[in-house]
Amino acid sequence: METSTKRSGRQPSGKTKKENIQVIVRCRPMSSKEVSNGYTEVVKISKDENSVAVAVPKNDDSEYKQFTFDSVFDWNSTQEELYKKMVHPLIESILNGFNATIFAYGQTGTGKTFTMEGIRDEKLPLCEQENRGIIPRTFEQIFQTIEQSNNKQYLVFSSYLEIYQEEIHDLLESKSKGKCDLREDKDVGVYVNNLNKYICKNVQEILKVMQEGNKNRTIGATDMNEHSSRSHAIFTVTVEIKSSTERIRVGKLNLVDLAGSERQSKSGATGQRLKEAGKINLSLSTLGNVIHALVEENSSHIPYRDSKLTRLLQDSLGGNSKTLMIANIGPASYNWDETLTTLRYANRAKNIHNAPRVNEDPKDALIRQYQDEISKLRNILNEKSSKKVPSKKGKQEEKNYDVENLQEHTKFLEKQQQDLNEKRNNILENKENLSTDDQNRMLYDIELEKAKVAEEMDFMASLITRIQSMESSVLRGGKSITDHLYEQQSQIDKRNKEIQEEIKMEQELAKNLEEIAGYTESIRETYSTLLEEVESKQAKFDKLMVLYQSLKGELKVKEDEYSNQRRDIESNQEAMTRQLKLGNIIMSNFIPQDELQSVKDRLYYDDDTNEWRMVSNQLEGHTRGCINGVINTRRNENLITLNLLTLEHKLEEYKKPEISPSLLSMLDEALKVEDDLQVDASIAERPKSVRSAVGPKMKPTSNKNYPRARGLIPK
Numbered sequence: 001m002e003t004s005t006k007r008s009g010r011q012p013s014g015k016t017k018k019e020n021i022q023v024i025v026r027c028r029p030m031s032s033k034e035v036s037n038g039y040t041e042v043v044k045i046s047k048d049e050n051s052v053a054v055a056v057p058k059n060d061d062s063e064y065k066q067f068t069f070d071s072v073f074d075w076n077s078t079q080e081e082l083y084k085k086m087v088h089p090l091i092e093s094i095l096n097g098f099n100a101t102i103f104a105y106g107q108t109g110t111g112k113t114f115t116m117e118g119i120r121d122e123k124l125p126l127c128e129q130e131n132r133g134i135i136p137r138t139f140e141q142i143f144q145t146i147e148q149s150n151n152k153q154y155l156v157f158s159s160y161l162e163i164y165q166e167e168i169h170d171l172l173e174s175k176s177k178g179k180c181d182l183r184e185d186k187d188v189g190v191y192v193n194n195l196n197k198y199i200c201k202n203v204q205e206i207l208k209v210m211q212e213g214n215k216n217r218t219i220g221a222t223d224m225n226e227h228s229s230r231s232h233a234i235f236t237v238t239v240e241i242k243s244s245t246e247r248i249r250v251g252k253l254n255l256v257d258l259a260g261s262e263r264q265s266k267s268g269a270t271g272q273r274l275k276e277a278g279k280i281n282l283s284l285s286t287l288g289n290v291i292h293a294l295v296e297e298n299s300s301h302i303p304y305r306d307s308k309l310t311r312l313l314q315d316s317l318g319g320n321s322k323t324l325m326i327a328n329i330g331p332a333s334y335n336w337d338e339t340l341t342t343l344r345y346a347n348r349a350k351n352i353h354n355a356p357r358v359n360e361d362p363k364d365a366l367i368r369q370y371q372d373e374i375s376k377l378r379n380i381l382n383e384k385s386s387k388k389v390p391s392k393k394g395k396q397e398e399k400n401y402d403v404e405n406l407q408e409h410t411k412f413l414e415k416q417q418q419d420l421n422e423k424r425n426n427i428l429e430n431k432e433n434l435s436t437d438d439q440n441r442m443l444y445d446i447e448l449e450k451a452k453v454a455e456e457m458d459f460m461a462s463l464i465t466r467i468q469s470m471e472s473s474v475l476r477g478g479k480s481i482t483d484h485l486y487e488q489q490s491q492i493d494k495r496n497k498e499i500q501e502e503i504k505m506e507q508e509l510a511k512n513l514e515e516i517a518g519y520t521e522s523i524r525e526t527y528s529t530l531l532e533e534v535e536s537k538q539a540k541f542d543k544l545m546v547l548y549q550s551l552k553g554e555l556k557v558k559e560d561e562y563s564n565q566r567r568d569i570e571s572n573q574e575a576m577t578r579q580l581k582l583g584n585i586i587m588s589n590f591i592p593q594d595e596l597q598s599v600k601d602r603l604y605y606d607d608d609t610n611e612w613r614m615v616s617n618q619l620e621g622h623t624r625g626c627i628n629g630v631i632n633t634r635r636n637e638n639l640i641t642l643n644l645l646t647l648e649h650k651l652e653e654y655k656k657p658e659i660s661p662s663l664l665s666m667l668d669e670a671l672k673v674e675d676d677l678q679v680d681a682s683i684a685e686r687p688k689s690v691r692s693a694v695g696p697k698m699k700p701t702s703n704k705n706y707p708r709a710r711g712l713i714p715k
């Protein structure tokens with residue numbers, strides 16, 4: 001075992017502010033397997049108090065062990081929530097020149113990979129993938145910040161390694177290439193020798209690096225996790241920032257997905273898996289020892305060197321780094337003891353002090369090397385392309401070529417080649433009558449010259465490619481020059497495409513408009529026809545309305561007239577009914593029956609004259625006067641107007657009748673006006689003897705010729 005490193009081994013220098021490691025806990029939801037196995041939840045999370053409690057079985061009962069952390073995230077917490085709260089500020093620090101480390105720690109299958117990488121959904125653009133984890137989100141934040149910045153230049157590069165069974169492998173290199181060594185340098189600290197670094201100009205490029213590395217990562221299935229990480233993986237992003245004052249800052253971000261601790265009894269590991277688990281547990285226990293030593297007041301040395309993992313994370317634990325530890329746990333009862341161990345681990349780590357500082361002007365800054373190299377190459381280019389070019393006036397002029405006017409320089413070299421070809425052809429044609437030896441010598445010289453020009457052309461081309469590639473790696477205020485040009489070109493292409501589509505759409509629109517115009521015209525015609533029809537119908541309606549109103553008025557008048565007539569008729573009918581009753585009473589009470597009969601017998605109705613008459617021979621002399629030449633148009637009128645008083649010589653001397661009170665009351669009763677009197681009801685009420693004379697149908701008549709018998713005619 002290697003000796004442990006003293007805590008003072010690589011202490012941050014300069015102005016530093018100590019700060020604790022941030023420790024948070026994230027508990028995943030119950031898995032479907034845990035639910036179907038009937039396990040219960042033994043973890044309680046209080047977001048308000050930032051505390052986590054786990055139920056520990058005690059005798060037949062259980063008691064809760066509680067811990068508090070910088071923040072806690074339960075099974076409902078989202079990737080975005082965790083990122084915004086805990087990671088976003090750390091990435092801001094990176095872009096200001098700090099180091100930062102984010103590592104996920106916990107039992108196997110508790111969600112470390114889920115938290116760090118998340119789940120990818122290739123069908124959606126990255127920014128819409130809700131379950132993307134911390135790593136892809138940091139890429140987005142870094143490049144967004146660079147894009148929005150001004151007056152700064154950036155160089156971003158990444159590397160990806162795994163520690164598998166205590167061996168370091170470059171995940172961006174094929175496994176067959178073997179392991180990498182750890183080295184230490186007094187300026188750089190601990191580093192991995194020969195680790196590939198990829199310069200990334202945008203999110204897509206850095207994501208590609210991560211995906212390529214993931215393909216090489218060692219993953220295996222265990223009883224606890226179908227895709228269990230069998231190695232510790234560290235993805236490192238370095239951002240170099242050159243400000244307008246030419247100062248360089250370097251921020252380094254380590255994103256660590258640790259292999260999970262596991263118990264053989266639960267993971268069911270055997271053979272290779274068991275061997276892996278042994279090494280994983282060993283390095284994790286070294287990590288625990290380092291944490292333990294870091295927080296122990298009296299610890300004189302920290303055992304960083306006991307594992308590759310702790311050596312690589314040396315700066316992150318107690319050194320120059322802002323560090324976030326995510327302790328992942330599961331909620332199920334059967335893992336209560338592993339959960340408790342993780343929480344204790346994390347609880348201890350809270351007390352580790354780090355001393356992060358801004359990394360300024362490091363000697364090995366790549367951005368400076370790049371810029372030095374670029375200016376060297378440009379100088380060479382300038383030297384090489386500085387040619388004596390014949391001017392229009394025939395003089396030789398000094399002319400410099402650069403990347404930007406490469407085309408011009410290429411033309412110049414091509415022209416040189418053309419001239420040489422012409423020269424060669426002239427020699428071959430031998431217009432100057434040269435000797436064969438001279439010809440051959442000159443042709444040889446020409447070929448040499450041509451080869452030189454070709455070589456120079458190749459050299460210039462490779463120089464320019466190199467300069468362009470290096471310059472494009474340096475991002476300026478959002479975009480490198482070539483990216484910018486490329487983007488502009490693609491925008492122009494896109495715009496051209498859009499214009500073509502717009503023209504096509506316009507043509508289609510014009511066609512549609514024509515169709516619509518035709519259609520509108522036909523609608524307009526139909527409309528005006530309909531309008532005319534409506535107008536004529538309206539006029540007719542108005543006329544009918546006037547007619548209707550006048551008819552309504554007339555009807556009202558008629559109705560009034562009718563009701564007046566009806567009222568008259570009713571009152572006449574009433575009066576006639578009284579008269580009829582009176583006549584009946586008189587006839588039945590005051591005229592002797594035989595007289596009455598004799599009158600009745602002589603009465604007849606003359607249909608021609610429409611009046612009642614008496615048979616003349618018997619009535620001659622004493623009835624003529626009695627009938628008194630009455631010419632009434634109605635039978636009943638005629639009968640009623642008979643002047644019975646003129647029969648006096650046939651009757652006994654009239655004496656004023658003595659009417660008994662009973663008769664009087666009977667009279668009153670009989671003369672009472674009946675509401676519902678029928679016109680011919682008198683027939684039913686009359687004595688039989690009268691019926692034949694009065695006739696079946698009596699019409700109402702005026703009573704103006706009827707003499708009023710005092711005391712008999714009701715008033």
Ligand SMILES: Nc1ncnc2c1ncn2[C@@H]1O[C@H](COP(=O)(O)OP(=O)(O)OP(=O)(O)O)[C@@H](O)[C@H]1O
Pocket residue numbers: 027028029075106107108109110111112113114115225227228229230258259260261328
């Ligand atoms: N917060 C969460 N929400 C939903 N599902 C989760 C969550 N955390 C983890 N999971 C699911 O739990 C399973 C195990 O997660 P993961 O592989 O990330 O665990 P791990 O800790 O990385 O395991 P190992 O140490 O074995 O690699 C996966 O199916 C994952 O999708």
